[in-house]
Amino acid sequence: MPLFSSDSNDSDSSGPSWVSVLRFVGFIVVVLVMVWLAFNVRLPDLDELRARIESFGWWSWLVFVGVYAAVALTPIPVTLMALTGGVLFGVLTGSALSIVGSVLGSLAAYGIARGLGKETVLALLGRRRATLEKRxxxxxxxxxxxxxxxxxxxxxxxxxxxGALGVPFREFAVASLIASVPGQVSLVAVGAFAAEPSVVVGILMVVAWAAVLTLTIWAWRSWKGTASRPLPGSPDASAD
Structure with missing residues (x-):
């Protein structure tokens, strides 16, 4: 499907529809923003990021969640945000805030993709297009x-x-929420352990990373139809 595909049923229409024009303009804007962010924006180091967020005092929770969600919209890795969450807020609070931030950013990106349209977003994904289309x-x-x-x-x-490939919103939201928990906790625990090493945090970190590995294998087997039980939260699990 070409980027300027017409949504009109009129075969005599010679120009692109206004929807296609808007999607093309949106595509150009998003590409330019992504390129600029990729080459010009770098998150500060851990100590500097910590100092900046702490400077907001009681508002630091909301600021952290907002910054995390914004970073999740871009190609900038979110790892540093999760580590900062552990350093600033500890394992429990840091994990909760990181999960909220990552999920909000994921839902916002999903909505943007639905608005831009399939071909526009797939063009934006570049070399990752084939993999994501397949998966x-x-x-x-x-x-x-x-x-x-x-x-x-x-x-x-x-x-x-x-968003571009039409994954149902509910399934995307639930899967993103559940699957983000072990990954976010594992990263937040690393940050918390680096800030204040303790046996309890160390155990939580090991357990979280073990959960990430286990769930990765389970998810792969479930998707291929070889797991003995469906993934938690999936439609198949609710049917049991």
Whole structure:
């Protein structure tokens, strides 16, 4: 489907529809913003980021969540935000805030992708297009869960790809929420342990990373139909 596809049923129409024009303009804007962010914006180091967020006092929770959600919209890795959450707020509060921030950013990116349209977003994804089309086209909860829980998989292409490829919103939202928990807790725990090493935090960190590995294997097997039980929160699990 060309980027300037017409939504009109009139075969005599010679020009692109206004929807296609708006999507093209949106595509150009998003590409320019992404390129600028990728080459010009870098998050400060951990100590500087911590100092900036702490300077907001009682508002630091909201500021942290807002910054996390904004970062999740871009190609900038969210890892540093999760580590900062652990340093600033400890494992429990830091994990909760990181999960909220990452999910809000994911939902916002999903909504942007739905507005821009499939071909526009897939063009934006570049070299990741083929992988996401293979994994997410006509897919649902299991595919999003697997991609979200896998270590090293960036958030932003999954968010935009799911919106562009028509993954149902409810399945995307639930899968993103559940799958983000072990990954966020594992990263937040690393930050908390670095700030104040303790046996309890160390155990939580090991357990969280073990959960990430276990869920990655489980998600892969469930998606391929070889797991003995469906993923938690998936439609198949609710049917049991």
């Amino acid at each position: 997410l086209d006509s897919a649902g909860f299991d595919a999003v869960f697997m991609l979200r829980v896998m270590p090293g998989m960036p958030y932003w292409p999954v968010n935009y790809g799911a």
